[in-house]
Amino acid sequence: MAETERLSPRPSTLDEDAFVACYGDVYEHSPWIARQAHRAGLSARDDTVEGLAARLAAVFDAADAGAQLTVLRAHPDLAGKLAVGEALTADSGAEQAGAGLNRCTEEEFERFQTLNAAYRARFGFPFIVAVRGLHRREILQAFEARLNNDANTERATAVAQVNRIARLRLAARAGG
Missing domain, CATH: 1.10.3330.10 (Oxo-4-hydroxy-4-carboxy-5-ureidoimidazoline decarboxylase)
Structure with missing residues (x-):
């Protein structure tokens, strides 16, 4: 199942710019979500689809109404x-x-x-x-x-x- 599969490159091993380059586009025209997720710190759990999806969703869900809009x-x-x-x-x-x-x-x-x-x-x-x-x-x-x-x-x-x-x-x- 892809959700537990490891992503490549592994998110937790990337510096901020590389992480945003690889994963900043999963939210349409909104790389700030990936940037904030990286700045909060990534662990090996975030190297899976499930883990990174949850990490990114937490950033989006916590954003103020204007940013979400x-x-x-x-x-x-x-x-x-x-x-x-x-x-x-x-x-x-x-x-x-x-x-x-x-x-x-x-x-x-x-x-x-x-x-x-x-x-x-x-x-x-x-x-x-x-x-x-x-x-x-x-x-x-x-x-x-x-x-x-x-x-x-x-x-x-x-x-x-x-x-x-x-x-x-x-x-x-x-x-x-």
Whole structure:
């Protein structure tokens, strides 16, 4: 199982700059999370997917509301840029393509655009879900259901999904 697999290079052996270069991108455009995790000190436990994911999540979870909101807003709209050929981060592009978001029908694409706009208007950040293992129809269903959440519930859900995305990205790097 990838979660208990050791990461390579081992996080606890890296200086701050090397650590941020290797792991600073698991939270979308937010290397400060990796930097703070490194500054707090890393141990051999952080050399596993599970350990490093927990360490990074603790930093993100402890961040103030403004910093968390900045991370949430760093995420792309689903089936947005990818569907029209614009660049995403390598991780986001692969994740969205893996869920088939680059193969939306015209109707699905329009539905994503409508939901993206409604969600951003309601919550102030893009809809975030760990898409790995999901089909675009499942993502649309989750999108529609979560639009009914209150602001606090949805923000907590988005933060949890960002942490899940980071864990999945680490697992992929460990070969899982």
